[in-house]
Amino acid sequence: MTDPVTALREMLGPKGWLSGSDARPYQRDWLDRYGVAALGVARPADTSEVASVVKTCHAAGLAVVPQGGNTGLCGGAVADRPDAVIVSLSRMTAIGKPDLDSGSILVEAGAVLAALHEALEPHGLMFPMHLGAEGSARIGGLVGTNAGGSQAFRYGMMQDLVLGLEVVTPDGAIWNGLRAVQKDNAGYQLRKLYCGAEGTLGIVTRAILRLYPMPRRQASALVVMPDFAAAVSFGTFLRGEVGEFLTGLEFFSNIGLGLALKHLPDLAYQLEARGEVYVLVELASGAPRVPLDEILASALEWGMEQGLVLDGALAATGAHRAQFWRLREEQPEGQRLEGEQLKHDISVPPGAIARFVEAGAEICDDILPGVRINPFGHLGDGNIHY
Template structure:
């Protein structure tokens, strides 16, 4: 152990190694539920240094916890035991010039998502991944959790946007799969194997990402609706009529609006009337000749005529569009600042969102009476962030939370959905997954972990239960 604590500072230098005393900013998860003090934080500057760290830790029998922006909501990027080194990719943030002809770009895994967006603007290209944490989430972590975001229904999850990967494996070998093509079927799809693996199979170091031309026209609307059933019906209409122009279809509730307005500075409610549900719609096109304003205005008029929409507004400026989006994206922060909460990352077939919300309410009231339910998320792909806050002035009974989470997970599964949509399993949902997925499915996952990381050094206890040594 002492050898490792001498070797890593020597190999990585002053910027590349943080001792335990300086590890506090990397130690706890975003919700402050998980994390113990590690031996230190390794901050390698390139792939070779990552390999050096992995080899040294494996030799010393020390666990490795890869960490991107540490925005995990399931505790998957912090140490579970003191005999661990956090491997932060924060210094590996280079973005190569994009290849416009091929529609791709090579980036290091530590690149912050918003920095990638900014770097692509001058080239007329976009990377179509947007989420509330894009100012801190890093590319490697987004791949590790197979993140989705607000445009997943149109462009896919991270696994669909990754063309090639470079990964340092648990024994320190480097797999170079940086091929910038969509069609590469020379064997198992390894690049997709690492998407969603949450650092349990290796350390993603460099990535080739799929890019798209930036839209030349855009129109955005915020709508109020009487209930979630109306939101589903109107959302179905939008998908039928707007089709290939639809790039975002988000929903949230009035409780979420109230908490955001209460706690987030600079937010204001932009509509004349409040209602039970809200939908944020965005249409984009590659041609300025497409009459997006007419399409959306027609949909809004039809929605009001059919009693599905009670109020709405079209964004008349980029500042107003940004404010609409901020009202949606500040939902998690508004609820966090309200106090104790329970997060559930649910996915059901889109047409069953309202049914899940309706069926979930009595479950919550039975197990945690008075808890306030705040559902929001991605209407087009069925992803519900089904979050609960304590009753006003009250608390959430910690001993009842596992039963509630289990009940909601069972409800999602029974509806043909999933209890883990885009946040991953991390540490918090491993036991839930072991109980909710078939033995065959979990055995396959453990077999993959055992085959690639037989020593169990990579992020133990995440995704699958920690491997036991015979």
Template sequence: MTLANELMDLLGPVGFQTEDTDAYQTDWLRMQDHTPMGVARPKNTAEVAEVVRLANAADVSITPQGGNTSLCAGAVPGRAGQIILSLSRMNGISPIESDAFCVTVGAGAVLANLHEVLADQDLIFPMHLGAEGTAQIGGLIATNAGGSHALRYGMMQDLVLGLEVVLPDGQVWNGMRSVQKDNAGYQLRKLFCGAEGTLGIVTRACLRLFPAPVSRATALLVVEDIQALMSLGQTLRRELGEVLTALEFFSDIGLELALLHLEGLKYPLETRSAAYVLVEVETSSGHIDVAQLLEAVLAECFAAELCIDGALASSDAQRAVFWRLREEMPEGQRLEGPQIKHDISVPVAKVAPFIAEMGGILEQLLPGIHINPFGHLGDGNIHYNLSPPKGQSDFGDLKDTLSANIYRMAEDAGGSLAAEHGLGSSKIAYADELRSPVERQLMRQIKQAIDQSDVMNPGVIVTRGGPQDKLS
């Protein structure tokens, strides 16, 4: 009996499909498009384990997939004939343990759905990102997602208390402990956070919850230039302290693209300038007036000429307008045409020098290039995206050179070529070139020790054959 027949017998026609796989096999940026043997859609952990066991026995690789929102081609097959294992049917959310501030969810649970469930419980799961209507918990764990609230609450690995994982040989590791402190050996749960499905398949997770905020204040601010952006950010962090939840920034180039291409998007202030800051504070305590605090701090910022215009959101609707400006940065540039996306981080103090120096280097390489930096000012994560010069349909033969320069400078600054999107299959060569051989070899040794047959998402994060081709 063929593997396809075995999987059909195991999962049935709903659980294993060999036709209409286009939505599963192509990533969002269309970097990869390979026809799989089929798409397995198990409904429980036992079925996942059996799929993995059968695939391993048949020497067929598996690509685990959540919401398929990866920007690094990490959730689609790198070659034809593999099995895509979708966790979409394993989307259960257990009754909320409100006294314990935790919840158990299936890997296929959609982030936005979890937010909706918690809304009636006066609790939050503080992970927010543009794709939350599609992104699934298992994928967020696999990529160690960050999002706009990482400044206060941390990355996904900081929000995971316990995991259940199907290993490459079909065994199940039950690490579903609901405690924050567990030092009984290696931190296995964190090992699988950011592993992008290369070491096993996350099937369930126990997640940390927090009291819902009862008071929130949001402001959109205009600054004169990138250096003023840094001064404002430093002041806000010092003065707002532990109630500071989000500190985002975007450029006028990105704002113009979003206003040009997105219907219904409006700029609510009178002044346009080089850069903008979105700041949000919140508290779950009824004894703290964060709106009054933010207003007082902003008055000091205006007096010190750290910002030149701005407004406090007067309603939830206006808050949504402010946030939409920031969140539509990627879509505005996508609708403009060809682009190169980069997800990097640098030490917070080096954000402004990086943007200034990198802009000069890229302008020399490709005069007239459009640079759209935006992201998370509080943690130094910059989404540094490029569009071709006006009148030019692409980047010519400079695409790899442009990216290589950006990644090199981020690493040289003490940052990372992959801040919150992971490596996937698209950044392996850059990682092999820019990170130390010791670091890359440690990753290969971990991969080989856990996945001896290389059945789990091969060609993602590391390759068995050693460093890839050198960068241009």
């Protein structure tokens, strides 16, 4: 009987099977905290090759670890035992043409999120999933983790943006659920089970994703807040007053800002005031004449009158907006470069964010006196990176 590693090597060829030093970039997670040397890394070129790899591993009793962009922080996409095969979808990067009538697109699981954004731009369409790792995160990993991103409170999480899936099941069979319909009550919604299953129920190979028209007008502001209670109150006001335009409502702490500025010298913070927490607000509209800058400026003025806002600035240009977003998106990198850390991904009701941060700080300080706590995340939906 052929050794399974030999069978995989012969099946996939030199481009599709990596071992030794060639496999190392796939065997450790982004924080370089997790991962052991697996038997090798399979890089199948299409769904049929994924199925063949899984069948071979299943027959030999080998563990299979699906991997997208390997941007995770918890070791979920690397091996934790030596008798495992990492299945990387990095060669399956095809992005189809958008279906303008149905507002959908078929993509392979290895497609990089940023590449999808770029492909949609000429068509005036967008896929409303934005996160710091979008330059390396892949569609299959986003499905497997049921990613949310910065616009989840407006457009939903990945399970809300997936219309159909193709999946290789643990025995190597192929499940074809590639439907592009938005209303489907024909039995169990199996695609939703795969969203968030992190590859435990099968390997996502292709997906049909839901698209939206690209906004024709945007306005962004970086707001300095005295504390988390003020940030929560300001967020509540924004949802009530400008909710129909609100597409971004992010926050990060002064500790996190300091770490990012310390370790990333090309970052810039140009406001005069500093506060305990900073809120990044973004409005968008498909109507080009909606005065979003005026609406957002009025909201900031109200916040200052109420004592909720210490300072704030509207983005005057696209480069200015990108600068604001980098301050938020580089929070994980600033932490990583500072050294050892404990990380959690926690969801609470948005109204409970301030109470959670305060109570969590007291508990953590009792356990580890002097610990620095850097909460950041999504004020709109209550998801805190802690």
